[in-house]
Amino acid sequence: MSAVLVIGGDRLGNITELLHGRGYRQIYHVTGRKHSQYKVHIPVDTRLIVVFTDFVNHNLSWHVKHQAKAKNVPILFCKRSCSSIGKRL
Numbered sequence: 001m002s003a004v005l006v007i008g009g010d011r012l013g014n015i016t017e018l019l020h021g022r023g024y025r026q027i028y029h030v031t032g033r034k035h036s037q038y039k040v041h042i043p044v045d046t047r048l049i050v051v052f053t054d055f056v057n058h059n060l061s062w063h064v065k066h067q068a069k070a071k072n073v074p075i076l077f078c079k080r081s082c083s084s085i086g087k088r089l
Contacts, residue, residue: 003045008032008052009080018082032056052080
């Protein structure tokens with residue numbers, strides 16, 4: 001089972017359908033608004049990380065980027081829209 005970790009945004013809306021259509025069965029979502037979420041841990045079954053750049057701060061982005069690099073998980077920085085994600089996938 002492949003999973004995706006989405007960071008940023010309050011709601012995902014149609015993005016969940018897009019990710020399910022691309023073969024990701026499990027979608028983990030972290031809004032990044034709470035201070036306790038700044039040190040998010042990447043789940044073991046995660047195959048891709050999507051960070052919405054218009055909804056997260058630099059500290060959270062930095063932390064996720066370094067964790068992803070250590071676990072060798074690809075990371076995608078984009079705006080919160082289906083078209084932006086679709087172009088990059």
